[in-house]
Amino acid sequence: MEPFIRSDQYHYIKQQVRHIVQTSALINDQEMVQTIQDLGKDKMMEVFHELTDLERRILEGITKLEDRTDAEMYEARILPLVHPFEMPAEEEVRELFPYLTKVKPPLLGANVDERDLTYLSWFDAGLDRKFIVTYRNGELVGMEGSFTYSGQKNLCSICREHEHVGLFVTDVTEYKRRGNYVCKDSVTCNRNITDQRHLYKFMDNMKR
Known part of the structure; x- marks a missing residue:
C-alpha cells in the first residue's frame, strides 16, 4: 500500500492516540471511553x-485503542x-x-x-549560518540566517512547543532584518510538528 500520511499528520495522530489512552486510563465508564475515542477519530479525520x-x-482503528500496547501497535501499523x-x-x-x-545538505544520523x-x-559552522529547507506545493524552498542559542526553553515558532531555542535572524533587505525563536534541535522540532502550516507561516513572516 502506498504512503498517504504526511509527517505532521502522523505526529498529530500520535498526539490523539496519547490523549485517548491517557484519558481512557482514568475513566471506568466504557460509554465515556468510546466517546473519547470517537472524538479523537473525528479530530484526526x-x-x-x-x-x-x-x-x-x-x-479508524484509533477507536479500538484500550491501552498503551494497543497504541504502540496502531502507530507501528500506520x-x-x-x-x-x-x-x-x-x-x-x-x-x-x-x-x-x-x-x-547534511547527512542524516x-x-x-x-x-x-x-x-x-x-547549521554550517564554516558559513556561520543555519539553513531551513522544505517542500511547498511540491517545490523545494529554503531560507538561511544567523542562529544564536538562548540557553533556555521558549516557544518555538515552527513546532509551537516549549523547547530549547535560539534566535534565528534573516536579512529581509539590505537594511531590514527579522528574527524569531526556533528549536536548537531540528529533529526534536520535526517530531513536535502536528501542522505544517506553522512552518510555512514562520517562513512567510521571516521574509516580510
Whole structure:
C-alpha cells in the first residue's frame, strides 16, 4: 500500500492516540471511553481531505485503542504509510542559495527517520549560518540566517512547543532584518510538528 500520511499528520495522530489512552486510563465508564475515542477519530479525520475506503478503515482503528500496547501497535501499523522526507540533492540546495559557496545538505544520523521530517535544517559552522529547507506545493524552498542559542526553553515558532531555542535572524533587505525563536534541535522540532502550516507561516513572516 502506498504512503498517504504526511509527517505532521502522523505526529498529530500520535498526539490523539496519547490523549485517548491517557484519558481512557482514568475513566471506568466504557460509554465515556468510546466517546473519547470517537472524538479523537473525528479530530484526526479533519486533517485529511481525501481518503480511500481502505485508508479510512486503517485510520479508524484509533477507536479500538484500550491501552498503551494497543497504541504502540496502531502507530507501528500506520508508520509504513507515512511519506518519507525527500532528501534534496546537493545541486538543488545550491540553487536555493546561489550566493553562498560550498553549501550542501547534511547527512542524516542513524537515529533520524526521514518519515519524521517536515523540513530539513542544519547549521554550517564554516558559513556561520543555519539553513531551513522544505517542500511547498511540491517545490523545494529554503531560507538561511544567523542562529544564536538562548540557553533556555521558549516557544518555538515552527513546532509551537516549549523547547530549547535560539534566535534565528534573516536579512529581509539590505537594511531590514527579522528574527524569531526556533528549536536548537531540528529533529526534536520535526517530531513536535502536528501542522505544517506553522512552518510555512514562520517562513512567510521571516521574509516580510
